[in-house]
Amino acid sequence: MSTRILITGANGQLGKELVELLSSKEFDVYGCSRDDMDITNSEQVQEVINRINPEVIVHCAAHTKVDVAESEPEEAYSINAYGTRNVAVAAEKVGAKLVYVSTDYVFDGSGIEPYLEFSPTSPLGVYGKSKLAGEEFVKHLHSKFFIVRTSWVYGKYGNNFVKTMLKLGAEKDELSIVADQIGSPTYTVDLAQSILEMMETEKYGVYHFSNSGSCSWYEFAQAIFEEASLKVRITPCTTSEFPRPAQRPKYSVLNHSSLKLNKFREPRHWRKGLVDFINSM
Template sequence: MIRSGSRERILVTGAGGQLGKELVQLLKVKNIEVYGLARDQLDITDCDTVLKQVEQLSPTAIIHAAAYTQVDRAEAEPEIAFRCNAIGTRNVAVAAAKVGAKLVYVSTDYVFDGSEGSSYNEWSKTSPINVYGQSKLAGEQFVRHHHNRFFIVRTSWVYGAYGNNFVKTMLKLGAEHGAVRVVEDQVGSPTYTYDLAMTIIAMLQTEKYGLYHISNTGKCSWFEFAQEIFKQAKMEVQVTPISTSDMPRPAARPAYSVMEPVMLRLNDFPLLPTWQQALHHYLQNNRTD
């Protein structure tokens, strides 16, 4: 169990990223001993380095948030994506198992092809349509093969206080130009790093291992998300809907990647707030203008 002031030690990989920074801050607030290692502090692709570092810190749990997330670039450099998301995850899983640490691996909705037109639950068939999704799915498989006390957490459309994300981009473009063009034929669930991190921390207090879909409740298109951002931010911005074909990119995106949180319900974890409520919390607490 993770208790305030206990001897629990949590290692967070990818501590320089959106979710990693959020996790480190929240764990500190809860007075849990946390070691946040960013990319320049831990090369997850080096097996020996990972083993040495993990053995040195001897954490009771590892939250593996480090990842190669350049979705479009991955199409041109697949081996780099797989080296980080697959081999790097294998290294962390092996090290976690060796020291007896629980493991959380953060995965993605991009393991699905988006062709179903209905929500995906944890038992839905995976079929990634881009290199990024393929590499993250390979990471899931390595976790299953090398560890037996794990939480695989698939999430989607992540934004938060740290780093760059869609919400910050929309606010910036809206303020600068007063108009934006946004894709309307991709549907998913925005996820606020604060809500995601709080759920991950709560899960680590249990032995309810398995695969989980964790996003804020509800669904929207990127176009609807942008509309809601400007509505809540009280900004007069013209939002023009466009199709995916109007903005071609190297990597294909799933058209419908809404995920159903069946495992949260089955294991009596609370569902996350709606994506509109989460956006409100973010804007109330993180606006800099």
């Protein structure tokens, strides 16, 4: 009998990557999109999870539109907080392990050292606050959980910074890119692999996963154009020159101490992940 795994948000960039990876490993994978299971509907969540009776649930479904969340906070909390509660309650009932994918936005970005898993959280905007509320529900309502915070995610599915840069780089000669926000890019292939490693253990808790090293969006863009051999002139600019509805953390580099202490593989450098991704495109 192969392990039954349910993935919420299976049409998202990480969800699709996980469905692909886990299916290739002979797991019995059930990818649920919003059409299959609306996580804000607790009865439906209960019904679907009872029926599939998974041994592991990887909860990727989320309201991730950071700027939109500022103008529709109820929608963000309904999905990220209460939707996560619904999944946690149903997962606990069937005895499934739960992996909840969270975010670097639970930190305010005022730090100068990489954030530890035990660093105090203080999200700036609705998106971060609603994801943190989801973490709290998981901690209080579930007994076998992995909370995996990640940052600056990109991969072959969905929309992301790398794809946007490749598209713009092919169309334009000049771009201005924000240089005063620092973080760590994360390749979905590496994140999915790490989630697979965790869920096969009972080393529950809060984890940070991003590729190692850090950069600004400006440096990230430079690297993308270099690796893709695109000739684009980029000018660094400040966050204040491009006002957005949601505040972004200025510094959200994640420290991987939980991975290290629990003897999981530590992530490779972000530049290596980027090279692999661009070659795969």
